[in-house]
Amino acid sequence: MKKKDIINLIKYHYDHDELQFRETANIVAKDFDNTGDHQLAEYVLSLMSSTNTFVPQEYTFESHFFKSIRTDDTTALPLPNIIAQDIRGIINAVNHHMGINKFLFEGAPGTGKTESAKQVARLLSRNLYMVDFNTLIDSEMGKTSKNIAAVFNEIDRMPAPDSVVILFDEIDAIAMDRVNNNDIREMGRATSSILKALDSLNENVVLIATTNLFSKFDRAFIRRFDSIINFDRYEREDLVDIASAMLNKYLKQFKSSKRDIKLFQKIIECMDPIPNPGELDNLIKVSLAFSDPNDSFDYLRRLYRTTQNQIGDPDLNVLQKQGFTIRQIETLTGISKSQVSRELRGKTNE
Structure with a gap:
């Protein structure tokens, strides 16, 4: 093991350069292995694979414009594969240290921009x-x-710019096309200020901006970003899968509620259009929260009524036309399968 490797390990640790730290640690492990100290080499590699090397320290900003956002309780988002690939691309781009560090997330409200x-x-x-x-x-x-x-x-002025991600949430207020603002002169100055600041931003800082109104953006502003990620790329199948993942997450908190994924997915599929993940999340959460703890499937009935804008009991004939099975209709109405069959046959005969 060379002395310079030890020096580099210390340097990369204090520079919060995890990529270089890990590469150097791997070199050290390889040197141990080459000299016959195989157990020590395996021990170093196991440490690197089982732990996060760096835990970035919180930084306190002087102004009130900055708000620290927790990420330790963030679970993996059920994003469509095409968007998930872009998110992985951002991680790769930052780790490659090529100066690609400014990203714009655009899409309708509730599509997962802030969560991403x-x-x-x-x-x-x-x-x-x-x-x-x-x-x-x-x-x-x-x-x-x-x-x-x-x-x-x-x-x-941050002492460790490579330890932060700065999120400019809802940046529409500044970046809208300058000709559409009431006070053109003032907003023009504000936009010019941010354009210059973006041009000189430290490459070690990762900056993400979000917008719901991308089509109205100032074109000069758009050119300052290295990559633009469109979050309006959900197919109906994606939204059904995402809703199912949300339900599974919430059902862990509702032990008395039973899981009927086929019925749940059918209810979601009956929506036209299926709303974005943010609205879906709220629909599912409220249906479970309002459900009767003594009724295992009450949340499904509530979800159906809400998504179909119904006040009273669902109509059996409508449920059949929507493709629900006799068993599923029994769950949604509380009417026995035999009675459902009789009533539906009676209406058919009429």
């Missing part, structure tokens, strides 16, 4: 700080530009 930013921070073992751009806008002339300058000045 949390995932990026967690997978990179970085702390996440959010800036709500609505708080930067000030009615006082020139104050908005000063607020933007203050935000970027704090980012530039």
Whole structure:
């Protein structure tokens, strides 16, 4: 083992450069193996594979524009494969240290943009700080530009820029096409301020911005980002799978509720259109929260009524036309299968 490897290990540790730290540790393990110390080599490799080398320290910003966001309780998002591949691409790009560090997440509300930013921070073992751009806008002339300058000045002064992800949430307030703003001059100055700041942003900082109104964005602003990820790429099959994953997650908290995934998926499939994940999550959560703890399938009945905008009991004939089986209709109505069959046959005969 060379002395320079020990020095590099210490250096990379204090620089929070996990990629170089791991590469050097692997070199050390290889040297041990080459000299016959196989057990020590295996021990070093096992340490590297079973632990996170760095736990980034929280940084306290001076201004009130920054909010620390927890990522340790973030679970893997059930994203469509095409979007998940882009998220993995971001992780690869940052780890390759090629200066690709500014990303724009665009898409309708509830498509998972903010949650994906949390995932990026967690997978990179970085702390996440959010800036709500609505708080930067000030009615006082020139104050908005000063607020933007203050935000970027704090980012530039950070002692460990490679330990953070900065999230500019709902950046629409600043980045809208300047000709569409009421105060063109003031918002033009604000946009120009952020354009210049983005151009000189430290490459070690990972910056993610989110927007619901990408089509109205200032084109000059869009060009400042290295990559734009479109979150409006959910197929109906994706949304059904995502809803199922959400249900499985929540059912762990509701031990009295039983799982009927086929019936649940059929209820979701009856929605047209199927809403985005954010709305789906709320529908499922509320149905479970309002359900009778003594009725294992009450949440499914509530979910069906809510998604079909029904107040009373569902109509048997409608349920049959929607493709529900006799057993599923029994679960949704509380009417026995034999009675359901008789009533449906009677209506058919009529």
